[in-house]
Amino acid sequence: MEGSGAKSFVKRSIGALVWGSNAVFLGEFVHTVDEKGRLIIPARFRSDLDLGLVVTRGIDRCLAIYPMEEWKRLAKQVSDLPMTNRSARAFRRFVFASASDVALDKQGRVLIPPRLRDYAGLDGEVVVAGLNTYIEVWNPESWGQERERVEEDGTNLEEWANLGI
Helix, strand or coil: CCCHHHHHHHHHHHEEEEECCEEEEEEEEEEEEEECEEECCCHHCCCCCCCEEEEEEEECCEEEEEEEHHHHHHHHHHCCCCCCCCHHHHHHHHHHCCCEEECCCCEEECCCCCCCCCECCCCCEEEEEEECCCCEEECHHHHHHHHHHHHHHHHHHHHHHCCCC
């Protein structure tokens, strides 16, 4: 059974769900950013972030945390955008200029740089949301507004159908 990778799967599944070698982050958690800017990562996510992670600005005024493997995939996609395209250059700046390569400390915390905390309005209590291949960190008020918008807006079903979902 060891040759099949089942033991590895069970060991890694104690953290986030795992499909192949890729973590699947699921759930919504309330945590805090302390006075030094450290965020406790939910325990179930930690084992899949032990090879390093990148935190950067999220598109909706939140932060996005990527395991290193997923970050490399995203970085390649963004880097492959044409330099001659103004929107592509702007998006590259948005993604890479504020990104920070961080690691979990022994207590399962990451240090969020001040410029990223300011961008997302993080101070004290935060919402940590697992979004399959990455994690978002939200100001609780902003998260509540986003959830209400998604849950109350009946047009979402039509838009999602157009995505092929």
